[in-house]
Amino acid sequence: MDGAAAELREAHRLAGHADRVWALAWNPAPGAGAGPVLASCAGDKTVRIWKRAPDGAWQCTDVLEDTHNRTVRSCAWSPDGKLLATASFDATTAVWEYNGGDFECVATLEGHENEVKSVSWSPSGSLLATCSRDKTAWIWELQPGNEYECVSVLQGHTQDVKMVQWHPRLDILVSVSYDNSIRVWADDGDDEWHCVQTLNEENNCGHSSTVWAVSFNQKGDRMVTCSDDRTLKIWDTSADLSQPKTGEGHESWRHLCTLTGYHDRTIFSAHWSSEDIIASGGGDDSICLFAEETSSMVEGSSYKLILKKEKAHDMDINCVQWCPQDPRLLASASDDGTVKFWELKGSVLD
Amino acid sequence: MVMGLINANPVIHEKKERYLKCSIGYLVVVLNVFLHHIRDIKDPEHPYSLEQLNVVTEDSVELNDESNHVRFLMKLTLEDSHMVCTRVTFTPTVEHCSMATVIGLCIRVKLIRSLPPRYKVDIRVAPGSHSTEAAVNKQLNDKERVAAALENPNLLDMVEECLSPTFD
Numbered sequence: 282m283d284g285a286a287a288e289l290r291e292a293h294r295l296a297g298h299a300d301r302v303w304a305l306a307w308n309p310a311p312g313a314g315a316g317p318v319l320a321s322c323a324g325d326k327t328v329r330i331w332k333r334a335p336d337g338a339w340q341c342t343d344v345l346e347d348t349h350n351r352t353v354r355s356c357a358w359s360p361d362g363k364l365l366a367t368a369s370f371d372a373t374t375a376v377w378e379y380n381g382g383d384f385e386c387v388a389t390l391e392g393h394e395n396e397v398k399s400v401s402w403s404p405s406g407s408l409l410a411t412c413s414r415d416k417t418a419w420i421w422e423l424q425p426g427n428e429y430e431c432v433s434v435l436q437g438h439t440q441d442v443k444m445v446q447w448h449p450r451l452d453i454l455v456s457v458s459y460d461n462s463i464r465v466w467a468d469d470g471d472d473e474w475h476c477v478q479t480l481n482e483e484n485n486c487g488h489s490s491t492v493w494a495v496s497f498n499q500k501g502d503r504m505v506t507c508s509d510d511r512t513l514k515i516w517d518t519s520a521d522l523s524q525p526k527t528g529e530g531h532e533s534w535r536h537l538c539t540l541t542g543y544h545d546r547t548i549f550s551a552h553w554s555s556e557d558i559i560a561s562g563g564g565d566d567s568i569c570l571f572a573e574e575t576s577s578m579v580e581g582s583s584y585k586l587i588l589k590k591e592k593a594h595d596m597d598i599n600c601v602q603w604c605p606q607d608p609r610l611l612a613s614a615s616d617d618g619t620v621k622f623w624e625l626k627g628s629v630l631d
Numbered sequence: 632m633v634m635g636l637i638n639a640n641p642v643i644h645e646k647k648e649r650y651l652k653c654s655i656g657y658l659v660v661v662l663n664v665f666l667h668h669i670r671d672i673k674d675p676e677h678p679y680s681l682e683q684l685n686v687v688t689e690d691s692v693e694l695n696d697e698s699n700h701v702r703f704l705m706k707l708t709l710e711d712s713h714m715v716c717t718r719v720t721f722t723p724t725v726e727h728c729s730m731a732t733v734i735g736l737c738i739r740v741k742l743i744r745s746l747p748p749r750y751k752v753d754i755r756v757a758p759g760s761h762s763t764e765a766a767v768n769k770q771l772n773d774k775e776r777v778a779a780a781l782e783n784p785n786l787l788d789m790v791e792e793c794l795s796p797t798f799d
Contacts, residue, residue, distance in 0.1 A: 301778075324778065351782050354775075370779050396779045414779070441776070459773065491773065509773075546751065564751065596748055597774070617748070 293622040300324030302614035310362030322353035368397040412442035457492035486536040507548035554603035562598030735771040
């Protein structure tokens with residue numbers, strides 16, 4: 282790595298969606314020899330699949346349409362890369378099977394009372410979580426024959442649930458909400474799911490407005506959340522909340538650090554890369570990158586800004602996602618209808 | 632009883648406060664819309680005037696006792712860096728949606744359609760004018776909630792009707 286200062290260089294701009302792009306998902310396992318594959322979903326009710334052509338240019342290879350009849354808000358690939366779940370304002374979640382050539386809708390999950398905002402696959406691939414403006418999160422289990430059965434309806438949030446995300450290693454689910462709180466859910470071993478912790482303003486230095494997104498680091502001992510309160514918060518999530526505790530004083534997840542003053546409007550998305558760089562994007566049209574301050578002699582963690590890319594898009598940035606196959610490649614999605622790819626160049630270390 | 636048009640060709644300098652009183656009763660909501668990047672409006676390189684942007688419209692209200700329905704048009708003027716909505720009366724025709732929320736939605740749609748995309752708009756109910764002010768403001772400024780609301784055909788129809796410039 283050279284000593285040049287860190288820089289985010291625009292590498293590609295993908296146009297094609299006819300409305301704001303809400304979310305992105307990189308395929309975690311695109312197949313041996315295959316390059317990275319990205320799914321994007323938008324207000325135009327479609328999902329687009331993007332791949333790199335032999336000449337290096339990116340193209341849209343598939344458009345998944347005629348299934349959702351309202352905005353597609355979120356999409357997520359299963360851990361084996363063979364299924365894509367899409368969540369829509371039409372209150373349904375569709376599951377698409379990707380068999381190397383075509384996408385086929387193999388299941389439609391119904392049950393939420395109104396808009397589904399987010400979908401996430403558990404690390405094993407056997408559970409799917411969704412959440413909605415109906416204030417609940419649902420956990421679905423894949424049965425034989427492409428059937429999905431709802432195994433639990435998680436109630437507790439008092440408002441719209443914006444995003445759900447599974448812990449990368451454990452069957453622990455995190456949900457974030459318009460009610461300003463973060464809730465952690467685990468099962469008691471008997472398929473009964475409970476809220477095992479709530480992180481909010483009163484108890485834990487939580488957010489003071491809508492929490493829009495959550496992302497874990499690769500190990501799962503840290504997570505970042507971002508909010509309409511214009512801050513990012515880093516949490517120590519090393520306590521294994523999936524294990525029932527006996528006796529006194531069980532450990533919980535705790536607040537580590539709050540990053541304030543870097544975005545001057547709502548922060549809609551944050552994503553933690555496998556190289557431990559946090560990317561954030563928001564209503565100020567900017568992307569920020571953060572990393573842990575390793576030179577700190579003081580106990581406790583602190584994070585510093587590596588760079589801020591202003592005017593990364595012409596309008597709000599709704600989603601940022603690092604590419605799993607290339608941890609220096611960042612994708613961003615915007616209200617301007619485009620997806621951009623960025624290459625992180627230079628040294629990010631002190 | 633049907634009331635006639637109130638001032639089909641308003642002069643901008645007229646006093647802004649207009650109340651309507653009729654047999655249905657009246658309710659007044661005042662909203663202030665704050666435009667960010669206000670310096671762009673005063674920037675000589677970007678000489679957008681409200682007339683060019685079509686934001687200033689004629690304002691007119693029609694009341695119909697039988698259908699218990701009120702249509703209104705909003706007039707927005709720029710004053711001291713704030714875009715001000717003149718007081719209007721309104722009776723909502725969509726359930727589960729407060730009047731302030733519906734009016735706020737109409738304003739947001741009008742501005743989205745009138746202003747260049749780079750403008751960021753925050754909408755707030757005037758302080759003290761609404762009992763659940765914080766809740767209304769939060770909803771009006773959550774763009775995901777606004778987007779989903781505008782995909783509701785009933786709500787969208789009402790917004791379109793409220794913003795339409797035609798009247799018979």
